[in-house]
Amino acid sequence: MRYSRFTSPKKCWVGEHQKICYASREEAEAAALVAEHDYGAPKLAVYKCEYGNHWHLSSRV
């Protein structure tokens, strides 16, 4: 299970959506690469949350 370390990700509400929180930019970038590779997702942007000391991925380009 390669996702075992992400079994219970922290989330926070951003607008009407819950987004997964990443503790660091490196962790968010790693998750973005996995998503791009595994799901063929478009390039995901990493940005710092304005509500807390963590990072999110944005699928909106």
Ligand SMILES: [Zn+2]
């Ligand atoms: Zn957040």
